[in-house]
Structure formats: structure tokens, C-alpha cells
Amino acid sequence: MTTLTFIQPDGSEKSVAATEGRSLMEIAQGAGVAGIVAECGGSAACATCHVVLPQDVFDRLGPPEEHEEDMLDFADAPREPCSRLSCQVNVTSDMDGMTVRVPAA
């Protein structure tokens, strides 16, 4: 089992046991992490699951697809260098211990 920690803009944290192969969005939704609304259920259609990843994980994943890039450019919370839509990032074992930041909208 892979453990992830979601950190809110106010600094509060929630650690969650994550199943590999699921998306970060599904993990956050299941745990009721605030700020991850995911209205479109993972279609990269709404940008309401915006997160900021650690630099090393972001680099390892490779760049997002063009559609996700464009959605991120105008997400409600301003895009940061390591921003991703959490519905487009699947959990892998090497993410164990990762802290995922939920940006302030």
C-alpha cells in the first residue's frame, strides 16, 4: 500500500492509503479531501481536481498532454510549475510518502 499526504492551503494535512493504478483524484475523492471536486469524474473536462506535485515526481511523470496543459493554464487556482490535474496522474509504488498540495482557489 502506498501512503499519500494531501496538504491544504491552510496547512492541514490528511494522509491516505492509496491503491496503485487509481488516479490521485480517485484517492482524494474517496478520502473526502477538500478542494478536489472532480465534477467530470476524471475526463479532464473541468479542472476541479488541480494539485501541485513534488518536483521529482512531476519530472518523473513527463509532461501532461496538450488538453490537460490547456485546462491547467486557466484553472481557478493559478497554475504552478508542478501543477497537474490529479485525475490524469495514476498512483505508483514509487509515490509512497509523497505530499500532494491542494492549491488555494
Place this chain on the structure above:
Amino acid sequence: MNRVVIVGAGQAGLSCAAKLRTEGFEGEISLIGNEADAPYQRPPLSKAYLLGNLAADRLLLRPLGWYEEQRVTLRTGVEVASLDRAGKRVTLSTGDTLAYDALVFATGAEARPLPDTLLRGRRGVHTIRDRADIEALRPELDAASNVLVIGGGYIGLEIAAVTRGLGNEVDLVEAAPVILGRVACRETALSIAALHEARGVRLHIGQGVASLSGQGRVTGAHLTDGTEIAADVVIAGIGAAPRTALADAAGLDISNGILVDACGRTSDPSIFAAGDCACYRLPDGDLRLESVGNAIDTGEVVARSILENGAGYTPKPWFWSDQFDLKLQIAGRAQPDDQVVVREAPGEAKSHWYYREGALVAIDALNAPRAYQVGRKLILEGLSPSPEVIADASRPIKDIFNATRAALPAI
């Protein structure tokens, strides 16, 4: 306020339950659903789930442990048989009664069936609303060669795209002169029609189904222009009707849905409604939407109203549809006589911008996420670049956005 009973365990019911807890409500929450499943996402049913690309447990909106953790009593496979408003309690199909301080209708909508005069008891004719509908359809599709889709709305078009992708011959019949007639502008409809035709879906626009053929099981259809179509499976996507029977029987006001005020309250102050089943009476008119965004937002509006810290519903309509390799994203609410401005800029795909009395009111983006995001934000913020600026393909959308926001001269 100690006991909240929510009738309907879909997106709106779940949204209400979750919001009650995040707002600090400590009392009892009962969530009652007539399907066997815990609350799940419906949009993938006509897309990834039908294709078999998504396991059933990944449709769930929350893992089962969430209900226990949040002390939400989930009862699935149960109907509410009756409502006693004076006694403030509901009786379930199991015979149990539940008392409430606040009752929420989140009963959704149901697919309109084809008329019996067409059906005549034939097998092989489907509608799509619930996961069970997909389970019934899938084995028939596996054995089918020819699929007839009746209705050129979103469900019909998504189903046509998926079944075509599965290798079937697909005919789609739409009685109106254009597909998506009620929900998209002519320009969007023509683009989507062209996509379907390019992928081999045979569109029969402006045609009705005069009769179905086949004894016992459907084998085809005759259209009103005399065209004969072979069909092993017929799928009707001809709209949905709000589920209001229980509310109606209890004497609540009904008008194209369960009628509620801007706070989601029905004509009985202890009873609320959210999602597809609810018609919100707002300052600028009545509004009943069938969409995920509306279900989430109105579920939350009702939760706050129950706790008496509500601000009322401010609709932020948005919608999406996946068909073949097209992602259509819509923000705002268009009307048939809005002015439509076409934007087709390099590297940005195509978008249609709707203006009413000079103000931007809606956008349809076709594989154009950047335009969608910009349009959505401008609409939310009440900003309107001029139609000429939007139509100017030489200006990147980001520049238009920044200039409009900064209230700089738009040219």
C-alpha cells in the same frame, strides 16, 4: 435539526450528505437509493463503462468505507413507499419508517420510454439511465451487427459513437431538423453531425420512426420517409423526465420537476429538492438542469439551507460530452436566438461563443479546452469581449482574456 432523510442516492443526494458533514452537522443522515449500488457516476455509463474500459467499483463516488466513517446510513435497493408530511416520516418498501426533521428529494430523472404503439412488447429495445441498463445492453451489443439509435441528443450521440467504435453498423434517427436542437447552436450541431458521418454513422435527420419490425424481438424499423433500417438492437435516447411521483402524491408543488425556491425548499418548509428532479424558481426564471454540476451544486445548496446558513443557488451551468475523439465542453446557458460567433484560431480548434444583447452568455468548445476555460471564466465574471475580438483568429485567446480582464481597450 437532528435527522435528515435523503431520498435518492445519486450525485445530488451524496453531495448533500457530504456537505452536511463538512458544514459540521452532527445528526443522523439517511441516504436511500432504489438501485443496488452505492452512489456512482452516471456520465461514464454511455462512454467508458459501456466500452468496458472502467470497472464497476471505479464508478463509485465514494468507497464504501466512507459512509461508515461519515456516519451516513446508506440503504440501497429500497424505495420510499409513502410520505407522511404531517407526521414527518417516510415509510420504506421494507416496511420500516424513518422520521425526519428535514427531507430531501434527490430522486433524479428517468429515461422516457418509446411509446407502446411502437414497442408492442418487443425485446431488444433499450433506454440508458442506470448501470443495470448497461449490463442489460452490453451482451446484446456483443451479439449485434446493426444498431439503431433513436434521438440525436447527447445520450444518443454518445451511444452512437461508442457502438460505432465497437464495430457495429449504426443508424441514428432524429425527428427534429437538426441534432442537439434543444441544447447546442446550429454551428455546433453541424460540426458534430459531420464528425459522426465521417466515422460512418448514418444520420437520418428530420425523420421519425413510423414502426418497428420483428416478432418478439426487434429486427428493424421503418422511418417516416419510407426508409427501411435493419436493427438487432434499438437504443432510445429521447429525453428524461423528473421523478416527482412521491412528491406529487404528498401534495408538494410540481412544475417541470419538484418546485423549490432559490434555497432548494419546496412548498413544505421541511422538505427540499436537489438535482435533476428539482425545478429551481430563480429571479430570472425557472431552472431545471440535468447535469453533474447542477446535481453537486444544488445538493450543497440544500445542505446549507437545512443548516440555515444558505446563500441560495447561483447556477454556473457547465457540461461536457465525449464522442469519438471530440471533447465538447459547454459553459453558460444558450438560447435559440442568441448571436453565435465562430472562433477558429491556429492551435486552438473551434469554439462557438453566444451573445445576447451584446453580452457573452455561453460557449461551446470543440476540442478547445483553452477557449472553454477562458469563456467559462469570462461568463462567471460577467465580462464580454466584443464579438469582433473573439472572431479575430490572429489574437491568442490568452491575450483576449487578459485584455478583457484588465478592462483595457479590446482592440
